[in-house]
Amino acid sequence: MNNILVVDDDQNILKVIKMRLEAEGYGVGTALQGEKAVTIARDKVFDLAIVDLKLAGKDGIELMEDLHQVNPELPIIILTAYGTINNAVKAMKKGACSYLTKPFEYHELLLHIENCLEKSRLSKEVKRLRNLLEKKYDFAKIIGKSDKMRRVLEQVTLAGETDYSVHIEGESGTGKELIAKALHVVSAREGGPFVAINCAAIPETLLESELFGYAKGAFTGAAHSKIGFFSQAHKGTLFLDEISEMPLSMQAKLLRVLEEREFYRLGGGGKTVKVDVRIIVASNKNLEEEMQKGNFREDLFYRIHVIPIQLPPLRERKEDIPLLAKHFLKQSAEKTKKEIIEISPSVLQDLVLYPWPGNIRELANTIECAVAMATQNVITEDLIFHARGFEKDGLKPLRDAKEEFEKNYLIQLIGLTQGNVSQAAKLAGKYRADLYELLKKYRLKPADFRET
DSSP, X not given: OOEEEEEOSOHHHHHHXXXXXXHTTOEEEEESSHHHHHXXXXXXXXXXXXXXXXXXXXXXHHHHHHHHXXXXXXXXXXXXXXXXXXXXXXXXXXXXXXXXXXXXXXXXXXXXXXXXXXXXXXXXXXXXXXXXHHHHHHHHTXXXXXXXXXXXXXXXXXXXXXXXXXXXXXXXXXXXXXXXXXXXXXXXXXXXXXXXXXXXXXXXXXXXHHHHEEOTTSSTTOOSOEEOHHHHTTTSEEEEETGGGSOHHHHHHHHXXXXXXXXXXXXXXXXXXXXXXXXXEEESSOHHHHHHTTSSOHHHHHHHOSEEEEOOOGGGOGGGHHHHHHHXXXXXXXXXXXXXXXXXXXXXXXXXXXXXXXXXXXXXXXXXXXXXXXXXXXXXXXXXXXXXXXXXXBOOOXXXXXXXXXXXXXXXHHHHTTTOHHHHHHHHTOOHHHHHHHHHHTTOOGGXXXXX
């Protein structure tokens, strides 16, 4: 059943439209004022809105813009009196789906509703297919022929057939988000949104408002209402990475959402927001150990640990290293427009023997660095050892080794936070000014690490 929001400051018109639409099998919500309509739209998902152009206090175009802040894809039909068609055309330019001139025949309104719902359905289908292709491409990037990775992909396929919470465990750099996306793709929620957040990258003071959203005026600086990550993931999947870093106070609130499937927005007047979301979490810490230390709630652990998936470190799937190395070589060569066609056999042997403490992320960075430094069409040993920061036949001086480690650490740190120096400083336990000095020392620019 499609839900329709009707907004008109004439009580009689509201009643008649509501009666006619309900007779056609639609669910109907009504509002006499624009502010009330926005509140209703935040608390319930609507498939279409019908808005009168002339409202007391707020005109229909302003209200349409407010409703699109809540749901950018909401189709809206504008009702306008004869003689204000120019304003209706203006509304169309600003994103209205259609408009009707009063007085109108109700079969005419029903036709407009059907057309707008069909347009919306087709638009969502196109977006779904585009996202599905992107996500399936991500799924194709899970490279590996080892028994351990085959077992992981079998678990992903089986878990995708359920709607239970999944806990992905693995060291940093093992590809936990890629597995989370794969779980979303093979699930019944593949047409819904996939929302990923890193709990460690969001300051504790902002985490609640980011997860649950907030109303305008909820706190100093809240000039506009904001929809939270849970609402963004409605009918889809929410991936909470580094959940072990979530403070205990937030763990209690997360537990309530998982149990009740509803939450309170900051400044929302005590009203609950209901959501339909599948939760996938990941951690590079052992949550059972964190639980024993008192850092993680036992009741929350059992809520999220329904289906555990353990990602093996790269050193335990060595047969996948040549495949991954060649994949990253192809990617890096295309990015740098270099004609590098192979990795020498001796280099592949070295790559297999190396323990890879940074896992797949470290291997990718090593190949990227080697490609950047290459002047021939073959990746040789000197390029790989240069990328890893040590000499094959001996140790570097301590000062040189320390500086190379420091630079590589900064590259990984600022890359992880996508150029956000404040977050990087927090993760590193440094003052922001000190971190800027280190970046300046190694000529690293945060802007180079931001997504374009």
